[in-house]
Amino acid sequence: MPMAPEKPTYRIASIPGDGIGPEVISAGITVLKKLADVLGTFDLEFEHFDWSSEYYKKYGRYIPEGGLEELKKYNAILFGSVGAPGLSHHPLPPQNQGSRLIEARP
Numbered sequence: 001m002p003m004a005p006e007k008p009t010y011r012i013a014s015i016p017g018d019g020i021g022p023e024v025i026s027a028g029i030t031v032l033k034k035l036a037d038v039l040g041t042f043d044l045e046f047e048h049f050d051w052s053s054e055y056y057k058k059y060g061r062y063i064p065e066g067g068l069e070e071l072k073k074y075n076a077i078l079f080g081s082v083g084a085p086g087l088s089h090h091p092l093p094p095q096n097q098g099s100r101l102i103e104a105r106p
Contacts, residue, residue, distance in 0.1 A: 009043040013074040018053045021080020028078060047074070053084035 014029065016022035029046055036044045049067075056062045062082060071077055 007040075007042050009045055010075040011045045011047070011073070013071050013077045014046050014048045015051050015077065015079045016048070017051070017080040017082040018084060019081050021052075021082070025078055025080045046078075051082075053082055056082075057084075 012032075014025055016025040032044055036042055051062050051064075051067065053062075
């Protein structure tokens, strides 16, 4: 009997951030895991990064040195939101660092 082809596994970096971000990312991960389970054609692995305004306040930056290079190892980035009163810095450079960018807001 021929062996079934191995399912691909997609690695996703999860950056919940601040505000509603953690809640939205948690719900998104639940939905994505259910989709992978129902379809049965791929697997997902999530790695969480605690890069938020609290991180910025502590270290003076949203993403640690080498962080953008680390993110390039993933198939996708699931990004919540960042921002806090008194902080006006944006965590990512203005140019798109990846091959895919999706920003959806309610």
